[in-house]
Amino acid sequence: MAVGAFVAVAFGASALAFLARPLPRLGAAIGLAGLAVCLVLALLLTDGEGLSIGGERLTATAYLRVFLALGAAVALLLCLLGLATGGQHHVAGVYAAALGAAAAALALPASPSAALAATIGGVGGILVAGAERPDPGSVRVASRYLRAVAAAGALAVVASVWLSGIYGAIPIDPLATGVALVTMALALAIRFGAFPFHAWAARLAETAPQVAVPLLLAWLPAILFAVALAWSHQVVLPQTLELPIERGAIIGLGILTLVLGAVGSWIQDDVDHVVGYSVVQDAGFFLIAFGALDRALWEPARTWLFYFVLAKSALAGWVAAVRAIHGTDRLPELDGWARRSPLLAIGLVAALATGLGVPGLASWDARLAILEGATDGPARWLAFAGWGLGYVAAGRILLVGLRRQGERARAAADQRPHRPPPEPSVSGPLPHLLRLVRLAAATWETNRLPLATGLVLALALLGLVLAVAPGPIPVAAQGGPPLPSAGLAPGP
16 A cells, blocks of 8 residues: 555645646645655555556565655755755656656556556656756757657557567567567667667756756666566566577667767766766666676666666766856866865765776676676677776866866856845844744855755765665665566467
């Protein structure tokens, strides 16, 4: 019943926040309250507890509990960061809806219904895929996002239906299974923005509200990957087919994405695109893990998923804070940013360590296991080269931050609008409660940028601490692959 309660609260809070959009502060308060309740409900989930709806059973697992709890906690921090850096009031409600879709998708067995639930969550992201004040350019980007989500969702549903055995046991031969596997991999490539489907993802990272970028490019695609991975282990692996051409093509696309995504991050001059291409690069690990069709990679792939979403959330939060504090997101104008904001520098280092990996961290071990388990020979070295190029792009940002402030950086800082802090005076005949409200609002406005820095640091350290001392993550990821589908009958 707790899974049903979580889904009801998540979608209910999202609906109320949407209805309150004409009153932005009320909508933000409803969304934040809904996320807080979702966090509590996620922590209360019990393994094996379930709810049957329309012939489908939603079952709570340790993986579901950890995913939803981390998702709600990170969403709360990101939404507060959005309020501190730019008044992004409507993001919290969309995060709540995404958590509801995640609960449904991950609680269902590997079936077309799970793929459909993951797709519905992605479609809901259209509400924050455009700019705060929509213009023709951002509307085009949002429409491309919607097309990508719809195409990926349709492919995922078709692949899962094709081998689902809905109409009874069906004979499966290598051709049918191979086509279904490639179709699902294509859905993942489109949804993550892997090469050559990367253009919409890079543009989205530039136009969408920064605190919504992790939702659109990391959390929602990760839900689809979790569904696809369970599907491959439940439906494809039991067929004991080699499928060398299909698997090689998927892994090859993953390696290509690793390399070109790192190059894309390296050559960009604005940190928005750096974040976008870093997501594109990390999509390569998901494609490699999916294409390997190896039960030994079940745990590393599911473990890496957690650190991926945590690292990208912290990185996007860092971008939002840098833009608000320094008035620009272009690297040539950010000389010396780390000197002026050392806490932001610590947050960036922590986020990069979690995402790229450092020996001894659980995220490093997961990425290493994926590449070593799925590749060999020259392909392995090329994959490691793509991984290593990610450190080059990250090092460039840090080196810019350690420089002395140049003329362009000073000019950007001088052009940034400076608003005088509001006067916290509360004198007058106002009731005592209203005076306290005014004082709280004035205090918030005066200290919102330092608060933004603290929130970025909290996001980054959350991921790093869980990478150093994984706690519940390995236990959740160790859950065995789902049992083979009963609807499959091997062909002759």
